Amino acid sequence: MDVLHDVPRSENPPAALRADTLHSSLGDASMESMNLLNEIADTYPTAVSFAAGRPYEGFYDVERLHDHLRVYCDHLRDDRGLTEREVARTLYQYGATKGIIADLVARSLAVDEGIETTPEAVVVTVGCQEALFLVARALRADDREAVLAPSPTYVGLTGAALLADLPVIPVRSHEAGIDLDDLVTRLRRARAAGRRVRAAYVTPDFANPVGVSMPVAARRRLLEIAAAEDLLLLEDNAYGLLGGASGRPPTLKSLDRHRRVVYLGSFAKTGLPGARVGYVVADQRVLPGGGPVPGSGAGGAGGDGDRAGGGPGTLLADELAKLKSMLTVNTSPVAQALIGGKLLAHGCSLAEANRRETEIYRGNLRQVLDGLGRRLGELPGVHWNTPAGGFFVVLTVPFTVDDDLLEYAARRHGVLFTPMHHFYGSTAGFHQLRLSVSALTPDRIEEGLDRLAALITACLPGAGSPVRRLPGGAA
Amino acid sequence: MDVLHDVPRSENPPAALRADTLHSSLGDASMESMNLLNEIADTYPTAVSFAAGRPYEGFYDVERLHDHLRVYCDHLRDDRGLTEREVARTLYQYGATKGIIADLVARSLAVDEGIETTPEAVVVTVGCQEALFLVARALRADDREAVLAPSPTYVGLTGAALLADLPVIPVRSHEAGIDLDDLVTRLRRARAAGRRVRAAYVTPDFANPVGVSMPVAARRRLLEIAAAEDLLLLEDNAYGLLGGASGRPPTLKSLDRHRRVVYLGSFAKTGLPGARVGYVVADQRVLPGGGPVPGSGAGGAGGDGDRAGGGPGTLLADELAKLKSMLTVNTSPVAQALIGGKLLAHGCSLAEANRRETEIYRGNLRQVLDGLGRRLGELPGVHWNTPAGGFFVVLTVPFTVDDDLLEYAARRHGVLFTPMHHFYGSTAGFHQLRLSVSALTPDRIEEGLDRLAALITACLPGAGSPVRRLPGGAA
Structure with a gap:
């Protein structure tokens, strides 16, 4: 079968795409x-x-990058007992999808934020932006899903949701952050209209763009709403450590007793932007599905507390890692080593660093x-x-x-x-x-x-x- | 309005998600x-x-990473005249979405592959995997789109297409690579059924998983088919340089006179996997849309050769960069510097390196x-x-x-x-x-x-x- 009709080359124009077909x-x-x-x-x-919204550049020094790398390699040798060949392999080769510094991330969360988690619940990502996309992609099963977010909101959330074809329902915000009454109203209205509202995106600390923070009482109430309404909270904490006030309210995640909070972290402001390293903590259980999906829920397997807390199923972090394996494979181990070295040099405290x-x-x-x-x-x-x-x-x-x-x-x-x-x-x-x-x-x-x-x-x-x-x- | 009903905490089980809601x-x-x-x-x-499918590890040495970084910084100072502060900022800060080594990538393509392109058509990505996703995402306007790919095919393509909700139509392959007759048959059948088939994914050189290569005559015929059928070719060339045979056929991109080829490159096998740096060359013009989309085309603005080759509109690379800005913001400049340093140390020839x-x-x-x-x-x-x-x-x-x-x-x-x-x-x-x-x-x-x-x-x-x-x- 010959499918070509010997079209002279000059009749074939350069390929061009119509913008509205993208x-x-x-x-x-x-x-x-x-x-x-x-x-x-x-x-x-x-x-x-x-x-x-860039971090301060006055202390930038290329020699520090070399130092970070050396500190992390020393850690691999001295603390983890790796041979020279294994150290080189760790930095050079493909690495675990969930990252090579998940343990250090978990330690820094304990030190800086009082968040107790395990490395297994952490996925190290290419900046917080990849984490936002992974979560948006995971939570979007079909065109019924949506997420809530304050208006105004961080453009990275808007972008990740656009890429994942996930509609964002805007919620009023004021000087105390997202308006909780409006949140519940919008949530219920959307669910009544057939939307599966899975999650609410919030930045309780010094939110981009408005800079305001949520009082601790509002944080507690938001967690209660999330539990009562079967809603996940996507907590973005890019700026929390950079306020300096010692009386900062606790993060949602540190108050979270019901695994309602998916915590999104960035090292762009506290580590260095050029590493492009962020992470997500997703300790929620994912249970095998089956049967009809509750029309008004977040897709939760509610009422199954024992199983959820126990062994069966996977962690949401594992599901996000599967998506990541098809998106960026893994976060550059060398970039992770830079952040790892900076963490190690300061007792895993970013506040200290x-x-x-x-x-x-x-x-x-x-x-x-x-x-x-x-x-x-x-x-x-x-x-x-x-x-x-x-x-x-x-x-x-x-x-x-x-x-x-x-x-x-x-x-x-x-x-x-x-x-x-x-x-x-x-x-x-x-x-x-x-x-x-x-x-x-x-x-x-x-x-x-x-x-x-x-x-x-x-x-x-x-x-x-x-x-x-x-x-x-x-x- | 108080929306909470004072539910005792113990009645709220830990949040769990049903797998079939993801x-x-x-x-x-x-x-x-x-x-x-x-x-x-x-x-x-x-x-x-x-x-x-990992690269050989025998020559890995952490000191070489420091060398790569130094060589790239020297290049910024000596060849590009940056001050010490500017050098540090280039590595530390967020960088251009399209990357900081696009110029070196373009040079290496000229040196190693005889591909003439400009840095403007290059987007440096988090491995080739991100490039695959960006292209799949860009080409997926709604559920009518699909791409062709050989069967068997690289799982990274399968994964990227899954993440982008883009169906893959399998095409037979044999000892000379993808079966061109079957490709045309499948393409026409899919279009007759209402599918907008935008592109065909191919790995002409030592394809993963079968290791076979396309003869040069088949490459030329594939390009002719692409022009006649208004199809883009997504050429993945992760292994081409690693054959060693000097008589290797030219890449599709080097033969491409009609901007039919979107070229996907990886530094995982030729640079180092741990940098997670790849790229895409996308020199196709994107023109403002309007009017009905041709039912059987790739969405091309066919027949408009002059405009396509000239000024108006954007490059597909610019559109991919917009998507990237919402996915990973930019590829780690430090990771890019590692690859840049390795390229510079070998006259921008990866064959040499x-x-x-x-x-x-x-x-x-x-x-x-x-x-x-x-x-x-x-x-x-x-x-x-x-x-x-x-x-x-x-x-x-x-x-x-x-x-x-x-x-x-x-x-x-x-x-x-x-x-x-x-x-x-x-x-x-x-x-x-x-x-x-x-x-x-x-x-x-x-x-x-x-x-x-x-x-x-x-x-x-x-x-x-x-x-x-x-x-x-x-x-």
Whole structure:
């Protein structure tokens, strides 16, 4: 059988794809908007950036990377008795899907967070982002599933859910974090409409983008709601250690007595972003299925407490590892060794490892809040929240904050921020901007706040219709 | 509103999930089977393993990792003029989604494969596995899409497609690789049934699992079919450089004049697995969509050659990068630096960097083929193929080869292999086993072949019904 018709080559145009034939996530506004933010930042490299949520760079030193690697190799030799050949193999070869530093991760959670878990419940991932995707993918059996998340929310959650075709149901949030009454209302409404709501995503500590934290009473109530409503909680704790306040409330996971919490961790802010190492703790039991799925539940095998706590079935961590084996195979052992070495050098305490950085974040936050007060405290309609820690402050202004304003701010005033609408899926937040305080030095903060104040003053209503000066007349 | 009913805590069982409420890929037989293979390998660590397709370990040395890192940092300083602070930032911080070594990847493709591409068309990924998933995800707009792949095929392709909910249509293969007539038949049949067949996955060089290569005439014909049928080709070239034969046929990508080929590369076999670095070259144009999608096409904007080759739209690489930003953010810059350093140390030639290893793979392959001939050459119904390079040989036997036989082989004979049915989705291959020759030393190969011969001799029909001795009586 000859299926070709000898078409002359010149008649075959270069292959091209139509954008609307690709996965729907690529057409989503949030993907486009994050791209746009990066482009603006790249176009104005000398602007003072309150945009990027990056860790402080002042202590970066390539020699420390070599040190981290050496410390971890010494650990393999001295503490774990590996031969030189085994040490080399551990770093060079493919490794266990769940990771080679799961034990150290578990130790650091005990030391820093009072979370008691076992290495078996840990999957080391390519940053927290892979963990978010793995969980979203696992919890999406068909198009009935959905997850709850606060609005505004972290764009990484939005992206992971888009990639997994998992709808996100927005829940109101306020100065105490996610609104628990609204959460229950949305949950019940969605379930009544036939949705299988599996989980709620929350960042109790210094949430990105708003920087607020949940009081301990709200945490306890959220856990009770999760148990009563058969809901998993996806706790993202990228910033908890970076507040510095010693009286920080306990994490949801450390309060969790019913395995309701899937805990998502990142070493990007506390280790180093360039390792791309994060993890998920998923100690929930997965039991063999069968029979109809409860229409209103999280898919839980409720009432089967004995079996759930005991031997049969697998851990959710094992299921996530199976997905990971088909996604990235395993997290780079060398990258894990860098984080492992940093952990080992500080008694597995990231709080200890980040003492200097935490001082800087605390100082930067204070400086930004004070600086805003001095410059903008008297302006009508201009106000901001006062997080106790973390990387972010949200500023509210009485004019439209969109990407055109950002471009204008970068070009005319040399200052960058993140328009808050990006964290609302562009459905709200058009009078707010997020300031990230983490990566700047004191001088740059002062300079940046001056520029920001100039922008805001110029844009205030009554200041000569300044908004019309924006390119494209966006406002 | 108080939504809680004060349920006593003891009445809330630990959260458990029902397996059938999780993503369908987790219930797929292929996921289970790969897990089982790993478990058997872990249970019998002293067995001679012809199972794992791992690179040779004899030259592993942790000090070389430090060297790779130093060479790359010197390159940033000396060739690219970065300051010490910029060098540190490049390794420590988040980096460009498409990667920091895309330029070196493009250079190595020119040097080793005669592939001319630009860094802009390259996305550096967390191993080739992430690249496979990104492509599968991008090409899956809804449940009408499908891809073609040879049967048997690489389990990584199967897994990535499962994760992306993208059906794989199996195509016959033979000693010259994928059967091109069958490919066209399956393609047309699927399209006639309403499927949008977007692409065909192929490994022209030393394919996993069968080890065979496509002759150059077949490669050219495949490219012509792709152009005539508006099909993308996903070329996976993990092993091409490891054959050693200088007369190797050109890759599909190097022959590609119409941007039909999306090229998938891995540094796991040629760099080091522990870096988890791979890449995809995707130079196809993506044009803004609109209007109905052609029912029988790959979604291509056919006939629009000028625009496709020119400025408008984006590159498919840019779209894959957007997906990656929501999956793993970026590939660890430190891991990329390891590969970058190794490339730079060898003039960006992986063929050069792997001279010693290639000698070993060639010697191992010869030893295994000779050793099979000496031990099994006279046995009725026992035969094997003779690949010209790569890691794999397929052995056919006149009795059932399943996971029970593997367990039996490991326990009684101390030898491991991979039952071929795993590469057929357990629909065929039950008389074949894959031998991986890459990671063994000559002594272990001789020992392993002795053990394998003892197993096969014992299992041959007429050898005292040996198959009944298997636990569970699987055969």
